[in-house]
Amino acid sequence: MDNDYNSTDEDEDSLLFACQILGFSTITGAVFIIIFIVSVIGNILLLFILFTFEKLYLVTKIFIINLACSDLIFTATIPFWAVYHLHHWIFGDFMCKFIVWVHFTGLYSSIFVLTAMTVDRFCTVVLNNWPNNNQRKKQCAIGVCVVVWVISICISVYDAFKMEVSDDYYCEVSYSEELGYYFQVPLLIFVPIAIIIFCNCAIIYTILQTARRTRHKALSIVFCIVVAYTICWGPYNIVLLIQDLYKPKDCEELERLNIVYNICRMLAFSHCCMNPLLCMLTQKFRSHLFYLLRRRVGINRERAN
Template sequence: MEAGDIENLTMFNYSYEDYYDDGHVKYLCLETFNFNTLSGAFFIVIFIFSLFGNTLLLCVLFIYENLKNVTNVFILNLACSDLIFTGMLPFWAVNHLHHWIFGDFACKFKTALYYIGLYSSIILLTAMTVDRFITVVLHNSPRIPANRLRCAMVSCVAAWIISIAAAVSDAIKVEVVSSHWNSDLFCEDASDKISLNLGYYLQVSLLFILPFTIVVFCYSAILRTVLQASNRKRYRTVVVVFCIVTAFFICWGPYHIFIFTDAFYEPKGCYAIDRFNMAYYISRILAYSHCCLNPLLYMLSQKLRRHLLQLLKCNKDTRNHRERGNGLSSNVSHNVAFTTKSSAVMLDEPSK
């Protein structure tokens, strides 16, 4: 189970365990709503939309866009990160709808997918923001496009190496354990409470607060520069990247807040437990839904929308391909070459 997840204690119609200070009497509280079923259903829906949207996005990038463009490189890696995170959702949905039935290896594999997708998304978004900051504010982007592309690729490789290394470390800690109340199995971190709390603090600090601080600083300077510029159209990339980064922190922010809160706060009474768990489950659904949100944000680009329509119109693409194969006029070939060249920079501003 991921960091911050509240253990699902089930016994017949009871699901929450509460301890009162008055004599340390233990009470079982009746669950008012089955959030496990609701979460499992949402995870299936998110999986379908994310798989479809990110697959279409990858097809558009590979068929119509120039992958030697820096922004395209970051978007490609973010789409891969979302797909990796998406691969975790079916396991998690079954776990909520029933219980863990896949064994110990699948438990570690699912956890690794979760953390690889989460860590890589944060690092890639931060790197993309820093790239915008250097280009727009400092005007220190390499004059040779190949150098800037090389820097972006190094950043992406570093993001994957760090994410995989950290995810493997987290996956080793999880195992399949039995419920305290029945024979149901759960995939969760078996570490002691002190280690779990330390992990929560480190996760929130290094993977949310620090990137959030960097992003706020960079975009404060970027927006100030854009507002002072005479030609704001050339900074259209900033708008798209800003929406992508903002959506990530809006989706994952409440979830990380609950991770931090759960480490030291223990609600007292059935009503408090019920409200706390309700807010927690909603924040987790919002966080997991982020993986299917990015393809929609990329549609802010008019060029990407046009490419997507071209991809979906299979008959038109087939006819154009047949015309190119028959080698019609040189003007047609020239127009196709010009269109391809003009779409090489999907979102970047014109060269200075």
């Protein structure tokens, strides 16, 4: 087969289809299943620890609870994408739109909550302009989270209606909406990430100036969550833009781009597992987890006796 594209769009689309790499479908489906299991266990355990041991009036804890909920909503769609990779889309047009709506609700709410969390830290550390009253802090955090969820749900509805099931059982964005879609999604990710990077740079500069180690420790978990999100979702959205703007000239280039896309997509989806793992790195969360495990073992021994 000739690797050079013809000048017509029809020949180009035909060759693009002929060059598709099918070997990643099984790998991606299996990885998605593993991500689903780890995320469900980790985020449910994180929520249980937060509601059992942590004081909910603390702003950071409220944001982390909302992040865990966002991750669980996003995780709920992963089995459908796993089946999609293994057997194409078999759930119909309504479920295509509904799952995309749930998927993007989890995605958008996660990045918006993370942005709000970072701005909160920026106001507290850099501007030193945040209410001292704990009740006032709690009200502000809850109000911000409500706004985040409303915006995320509304934007996701708009995204869902762009999706359709094609004749060959692909749940994909409508061809007429494709250009706007692949610009909109990275835009809604890159703008918050730009805000997050700016705020964190200012926070780090302020911390280095004051040299307050206790404050540094309090901010470390937020900083790690931000870094994890950027590492996981940044490359995937860059690849989306590349796919939309750059057309490979031969099958070899298409294969390389497809490999990079699949690897970045698996990395992006794995983010829903990261927040529980990062929280468990802190001494407080680990002690709570070990306490729960010891109590569970003690209950099982009592039942055995």
